[in-house]
Amino acid sequence: MGKKLKEPRDISTPEGRKLANHDLMWGDHGFLRLRFRNLHQISDEMYRGNQPSPKQVAAYAKELGIKTIINLRGESPKGYYVLEKEACEENRIDLIDFQMFSRDTPTPKKIHDAKYLFDNIAYPAFMHCKSGADRAGIMSVLYMHFRQGLPIAEAVEQLSFKYLHVKQGKTGMLDFFFQQYIDLVEQTPEGETPLTFLEWIDGPYDREAVKAEFLATWKAKMMVDRILRRE
Known part of the structure; x- marks a missing residue:
């Protein structure tokens, strides 16, 4: 069984709505996103960005014609989610909760x-x-591959500093994941057809092994960096 959510923030009263807006602006750092949305159009039908406010949801519906919002943070009882859900309902946008992880x-x-x-x-x-950087990044890679037909080696551009994604931290696990497949394709013997991405996912891909290898490499690099800084 999944983890049971707490009761969602009640926005049916003025006080409850005030608290929900406080959650959004301060608890979820919404004040940082008032001017910077990290908004990018990656195809003629898809946009990516950071957590929208209710006003931004309305603007996306009116100005961009958005019909679906994919929330990669998952369902939440917190104010930012409750307000987004209400805004989507008011603007006739389908809100889909599709939780992803950046680490x-x-x-x-x-x-x-x-x-x-x-x-x-x-x-x-x-x-x-x-933030529109990491979870939006991995999903944008998958979108560009599955929907737009780009090879993974090209689609991984969606995981770059242009979108505020940082490869050097633990979120670099996403880059490492895709690189395992890219390396496999590049190492395919001449004359043989490389595995497709889904064939790799359904076949030799071992998510726990990939994760363990990344963490071991990342920890070793951090150790070397610390030693070099001391010298």
């Missing part, structure tokens, strides 16, 4: 679910996490 390797099921999602939602669409 873990994805399961094969999650990869297949992402493909199904992109094949079945109404467009134009907008997907977001909190």
Whole structure:
């Protein structure tokens, strides 16, 4: 059984709505996103960015014609989510909660679910996490591969500093994950057909092994960096 959510913030009263807005602006750092949305159009039908406020949801509906918002943070009882859900209902936008993680390797099921999602939602669409950098990044790679037909080696551009993604931290696990497949393709013997991304996901991909290898490499690099700084 999944973890049971707490009761969602009640916004049916003025006091409850005030607290929800406080959650959004201060608890969730919404004040930092008032002017900077990290908003990017990555195709003629898809946008990516950071957590939208209710006003931004309304603007996306009116100015961009957004029909679907994919919330990569997952369902939450907190004010930022309750207000977004209300804003989507008011603007006739389908809100889809599709939780991703920025410091873990994805399961094969999650990869297949992402493909199904992109094949079945109404467009134009907008997907977001909190900052629009990491979880939005991995989903943008998958979108560009599954929906737009880009090779993974090209689609990984969606995980770059242009979108505020930092490879050097633990979120570099996402880059490491895709690089395992890119290396496999590049090492395919001449004359042989390389595995497709989904064939790799359903076959030799071992998410726990990839995660462990990244963490070991990352920890070793951190250790070397600390030693060099001391010398």
